Amino acid sequence: MDVVQLKKQLGDYTRSLFNEGFLDDQFNQLQQLQDESNPEFVAEVVSLFFQDSQRLVNELAKDLEQQSVDFKKVDAHVHQLKGSSSSIGAQRVQKACISFRNYCDEQNIEGCLKCLQQLKNEYSLVKNKLETLFKLEQQLLEAGG
Amino acid sequence: MDATSSSSSWKGMMEQGNEPHVLAVDDNIIDRKIVEKLLKNSSCKVTTAENGLRALEYLGLGDDQDNSLETSGSKVNLIITDYCMPGMTGYDLLKKVKESNAMKEVPVVIMSSENIPTRINKCLEEGAQMFMLKPLKQSDVKKLRCQLMTRS
Numbered sequence: 001m002d003v004v005q006l007k008k009q010l011g012d013y014t015r016s017l018f019n020e021g022f023l024d025d026q027f028n029q030l031q032q033l034q035d036e037s038n039p040e041f042v043a044e045v046v047s048l049f050f051q052d053s054q055r056l057v058n059e060l061a062k063d064l065e066q067q068s069v070d071f072k073k074v075d076a077h078v079h080q081l082k083g084s085s086s087s088i089g090a091q092r093v094q095k096a097c098i099s100f101r102n103y104c105d106e107q108n109i110e111g112c113l114k115c116l117q118q119l120k121n122e123y124s125l126v127k128n129k130l131e132t133l134f135k136l137e138q139q140l141l142e143a144g145g
Numbered sequence: 146m147d148a149t150s151s152s153s154s155w156k157g158m159m160e161q162g163n164e165p166h167v168l169a170v171d172d173n174i175i176d177r178k179i180v181e182k183l184l185k186n187s188s189c190k191v192t193t194a195e196n197g198l199r200a201l202e203y204l205g206l207g208d209d210q211d212n213s214l215e216t217s218g219s220k221v222n223l224i225i226t227d228y229c230m231p232g233m234t235g236y237d238l239l240k241k242v243k244e245s246n247a248m249k250e251v252p253v254v255i256m257s258s259e260n261i262p263t264r265i266n267k268c269l270e271e272g273a274q275m276f277m278l279k280p281l282k283q284s285d286v287k288k289l290r291c292q293l294m295t296r297s
Contacts, residue, residue: 026280033182033283041182048175079229083258084175087280 003145010136022129027089046130049088053123056081060116064109074112075104081119092122155222155252155293166190170200170226170238171256176279180225180256183286192221197233197241200226206245221251223293227279228257228264236268243272252293256281 001009017023034041056077063074082097096119103111158165167189171177174195181191194200201207204221224242226235235255242248252274257264265276275292277285 026282029280029282030179033179033186035186037185038182045175045178048178052174076231080173083173083279086258087173087175087179089280 003143006140006143007145017129021091022126024089024091049084071104071107090126096122164190165222166220167223168192168221170194172230187286197238223252225254228255239271
């Protein structure tokens, strides 16, 4: 594929991520922050997000396995994940966190477990999408775009 | 206004062409990275801290520190802190800063992902310069800088 086609592919893909609600304007904000002094900024932040989210998802699984679930702890972990997903514009993950917190408030274990599953799904989806996005950007760069 | 107080004020420092030194406090690693970049893009020198205790230590206000000594903290021109942090909240940090003779003139900005009017008022009443809603954007930092320039 030539540069023009690659550029179009990247543009179409990016647009789809916004249209499908995977990303919101905050992701644009991050891209605007990137400059020559730190050309890998977005990739670095997203990478941190992946690492931190995986850690939090693991913690949440542990929290919910306890004999006596500490909902304050669960809520604190979800709050963290809500914060980071909001900061990078991972809208669907953020929304899943909001639902999760509601079930925490109700101390509803079933609801929390369902939300954790949903959270894992959304996280997995956005991770794949972003990895694809970065690959497309890389391809474009390599093609001279 | 004598030389020292004008150089420590935000405006005075900008007039001298110096880069403001900001201490950014947040327990979330992603948010720390983002706020650091936002501030660096606005020509600030940035030091980050992952919690209130570390922040106080950096400012020379830690429990086991001699508050009268010159520390790197005395060169800080702005503190920007998250509200929700485990242990010491941003509000607690704000109070400690405002209670200290050495640091009470330093503007403190509180950030939060939650728009709770009672929380906001509490912080402003305690002397916070500004309350900013997360996630932060470049335009928020620009607004902050403008506000600090017109601060007397």
